[in-house]
Amino acid sequence: MTNQIINDLTIQAATVNGSGSQTANLILTRAIFHMGIPVAPKNVFPSNIEGLPTWYQLRVTTQGHMARRDQVDILIAFNPATWHQDLRTVRPGGVVVHEEVFSTAEARTDVTYYPVPFSKLAKSKIQNDTLRKQLANMIYVGVVAGLLGIPWEALEHAVTRQFLSKPKAVPLNLDAIKVGFDYWQDNFSKKDPYRLEPMTGVVDQKVLVEGNQAAALGALMGGVTVAAWYPITPSSSLCENLIAYAERFRTDPETGEKRIAVVQAEDELAAVGMAIGAGWAGARAMTSTSGPGISLMAEFAGLGYYAEVPVVIFDIQRIGPSTGLPTRTSQADVGFAYTLSHGDTKHLVLLPGTVEECYEFARDAFDYADRFQTPVFVLSDLDLGMNLWMTPEFKYPDKPFDRGKVLSKADLERLAGEWARYRDVDGDGVPYRTLPGTDHPAAGYFTRGSGHDEHARYTESAESYAANMDRLSRKFETARTALPAPVIDESAGSKIGLIAFGSTHAAVLESRSALAAAKLPVDYLRIRALPLSAQVVEFVSRHERVYVIEQNRDGQVYDLIRLALPPALVDRLRSIRHYDGQPIPADAITEPLLESEAIPV
């Protein structure tokens, strides 16, 4: 046998959408994770409910790399329709576990085959007629467990964890897994180098969470009380998780009363409108959507900006333009969301790069919205939002809510009612507001999206208009320094720097180790919010060449940085873009960079 390859491989399960394969995939993932081995699963699924090909890519590395990798070590071929195509993706020397009836007549000779009669086994060994189709997928889990050496205890743990709320399903699924496990033991001997072995270190204290779960929890901890949404992939699971968590944590067990209102609106215009209405009334309010929905929200986003209403808008990006590829990822809404709406509108945008930040930024977005009285966009994406990521457990917040500048009845009494809604009292551009329902005769004011003076009265005065717009700019500058600062790592001491944001982070981390190994160590700055921090320009000034890496065609953030740079620094900036709908792999950064720096690959 050749050298063993331990805990460093990518499994690709090629199945059919709607067949129940996702449960099997998750069980396999959890079992390996339970062995202390870092996992990075990616779901590649069609925009369809049943019958189309779907792939689950489960990457295992000792280092804990979490980016996608363009290489298949072990193929589990369940789908006759994609069999030939799938076979081509396997690396030379790789492994193919396939349904026995698939023809290997003119197949490749540089891979190891393990044919398994999945259908026959399902028919003869699974007694439960109604669940046979779903349970058949578990047989593959058993075969892979045998193939890679996953201990039975890990499988038991994974199944129990998967069916926490349905304990009756545990033995049924374990029995099905056992069918595959036994088939492996009875029929095959190991002919390939891949093995899994329990390990410690990287995975300790870590959990597996989807970004949309993290964001839903963050929103709850941030005190959201009104959420309105309209279903759209890949954002739906954010509000669906929110509903489930609220059912558990925000419902009075005795009265059934809820400490949150979640409305499934008739469209995204209504969804964001409801959130803005609630934010105006003083609630912590949110909506969640993706591409097409963000487009529909444009008019209301401008109202939120100009009338200065706090609201949190999640955009879980998918690839456009238009309907695009609804189930594929991208970072192509950044430029649009940043200036969403007509006129001189610009917004605060948070860019979480990990699931932990999905939690933290979702939570803190409500503080920023209240503090700056403006819409705050949280831009996640399908990769971050809908895939499971290893993460340290999230931290319990150590601060109370920051409700911003709100004048209470007592404040108004102290001021003898002398205040103006849009007056810049503190010089930071952030005015004071009152909430509807405040029992003071001077509390009320008239909010409008039309021109207004300090007192919120209608005006078309040129001076008032310009003064107000300048104050809004001042407010934006105050926010610039208050939002999450970039994370900078200059430990490489390199003259080359990388800049990235959002889910690209995982690929950058991996690429940096590869580059260091290729004798090209690079520094790294990760942007976490717009408007850009001044530190971005400083970072560029400290490096000879800086590569901006992002998952869109046009280099949207590259453009924003160029605009911020003094002319002398503009030439230092380069752009690396990945936009095929698949999460960016590290190679998509490493290779162009080495090429550009003329280092032999």
Added chain:
Amino acid sequence: MSATINRIGLPRDAYKGAATTLCAGCGHNSITNHMIKALYELGVEPHRLAKMSGIGCSSKTPAYFVESAHGFNGVHGRMPALTTGAQLANRQLIMLGVSGDGDTASIGLGQFMHMIRRNIDCTYIIEDNGTYGLTKGQFSATADLGSVQKKGAVNTFQPIDPCAVALTLGCTFVARSFSGDGKQVVPLIKAAIAHRGTAVLDIISPCVTFNDHDGSTKSYSWIKDHEESIADVSFIPFFEEVHVDYEPGTVRDVELHDGSHILLKKLGEDHDPTDRRAAMRVIEEGRSAGHLVTGLLYLDPASVDFATTERIPESPLVDLSEDELRLTKDEFAQFMSEFA
């Protein structure tokens, strides 16, 4: 100065707003005055009032009454969404929405319908002039077939009747009136405010600048000639004693959830306002006869509003603190461990 005050000790002036900027004689101005009267007489606490609107001449009017109340003049056709959000955030607010026929029956038709479907607790007043006043006189979707624009263009489309739409959707309060008929409008506004659920009040309100000529079916003269009132409405708020001064047998007394009463004196037709099918019939018959039927068309006194159905507490969500909104440390730790 008269020292007359209402039951919460406020003078009528406390319900006034900024000076109107609408055209003199605009029906919308009359409605503003009816609004002031109704709110004053009801003794609505200004700080609990939330005046919501879309965009249009009509949608400007919330600035012209109860200046000390909060108001929100949002975007065109989207007042229902803003109202829904604000209502859920704070159930103590009295939501009063003002819209136009363009705002409601064209750009905002979807939100109008969905608000009714949810039965959001609010009053929804349509200041209906059959035209786009603010953009200078284009036909709106409530303009009648065959009605003539000021410049001579004839409307070739069937009108959308907001009351018929509302009824079809199960709206729990549907009424129609005419801006010139304060005697009918004021009690209808009061009843709409007392109602728990979406109360739609379509008030024909002539646009004197663009739609008050002979070819218009929403002009003062046309309405005066064609109006047919189905009932004489009077409203008795919960804090006043009910006394019936109509002839027994011709009066119907409907009690609302807060204990106030609507009394309807039958005129002509014997219309039962709790009979939805009868309401549809009245509208349809009026339409074929070329009449504008006014009055309380339909009322469901057992209406359950959205926030109640959704189990949202009566006390404002806005007031909840960290302790009531965050998971406890134990819950948080337990929840996190479930992701392992």
